[in-house]
Amino acid sequence: EDQVTQSPEALRLQEGESSSLNCSYTVSGLRGLFWYRQDPGKGPEFLFTLYSAGEEKEKERLKATLTKKESFLHITAPKPEDSATYLCAVDTPYNTDKLIFGTGTRLQVFP
Amino acid sequence: EAEVAQSPRYKITEKSQAVAFWCDPISGHATLYWYRQILGQGPELLVQFQDESVVDDSQLPKDRFSAERLKGVDSTLKIQPAELGDSAMYLCASTDNLNTEAFFGQGTRLTVV
Numbered sequence: 001e002d003q004v005t006q007s008p009e010a011l012r013l014q015e016g017e018s019s020s021l022n023c024s025y026t027v028s029g030l031r032g033l034f035w036y037r038q039d040p041g042k043g044p045e046f047l048f049t050l051y052s053a054g055e056e057k058e059k060e061r062l063k064a065t066l067t068k069k070e071s072f073l074h075i076t077a078p079k080p081e082d083s084a085t086y087l088c089a090v091d092t093p094y095n096t097d098k099l100i101f102g103t104g105t106r107l108q109v110f111p
Numbered sequence: 112e113a114e115v116a117q118s119p120r121y122k123i124t125e126k127s128q129a130v131a132f133w134c135d136p137i138s139g140h141a142t143l144y145w146y147r148q149i150l151g152q153g154p155e156l157l158v159q160f161q162d163e164s165v166v167d168d169s170q171l172p173k174d175r176f177s178a179e180r181l182k183g184v185d186s187t188l189k190i191q192p193a194e195l196g197d198s199a200m201y202l203c204a205s206t207d208n209l210n211t212e213a214f215f216g217q218g219t220r221l222t223v224v
Contacts, residue, residue, distance in 0.1 A: 101153030
């Protein structure tokens with residue numbers, strides 16, 4: 001069964017304290033891995049898509065990387081406005097393009 | 112900037128009542144998804160449309176849930192009768208056929224009392 005696991009469940013950082021969020025996946029085949037940001041009470045906001053091992057993408061203080069079994073979302077010098085839940089999802093060739101989500105990492109950045 | 116529109120944003124209903132949610136995807140997006148997100152969990156797919164056709168409704172509780180996308184544009188998700196366990200965020204998302212990333216609406220927060 002296809003599965004996505006995110007860790008840690010929650011992360012508290014001081015402003016400027018860099019860290020990484022992990023997304024590990026067990027799937028029959030990977031078409032793409034997606035990172036979303038979700039603020040409380042709102043829908044997920046698309047951040048990145050990664051398609052193959054070794055691929056990296058950056059956006060402001062965020063950098064996503066992909067290996068054959070996991071992805072990392074690196075947050076460099078975070079600010080309080082980076083506080084949100086970060087969701088990882090995978091798309092496989094055998095699931096009619098639907099996304100399988102992890103449970104997310106809830107990030108809090110304190111000033 | 113194009114957005115996925117959903118309404119209402121919030122809905123409180125009594126158990127055993129009927130409730131409906133509406134979604135208007137980004138213009139030109141042929142694929143539309145309805146996801147359900149329970150607090151503290153990731154979204155789970157309920158139903159997927161390609162134009163007006165259902166592609167995947169394997170996780171839709173068909174005894175009480177129904178979904179339609181009659182003209183292949185906007186969509187309605189209905190629950191009848193609502194149960195306490197249906198309290199969740201209902202998210203609509205859409206994508207075109209060129210890219211696989213899905214764009215989400217702001218969701219409808221349903222509370223069943």
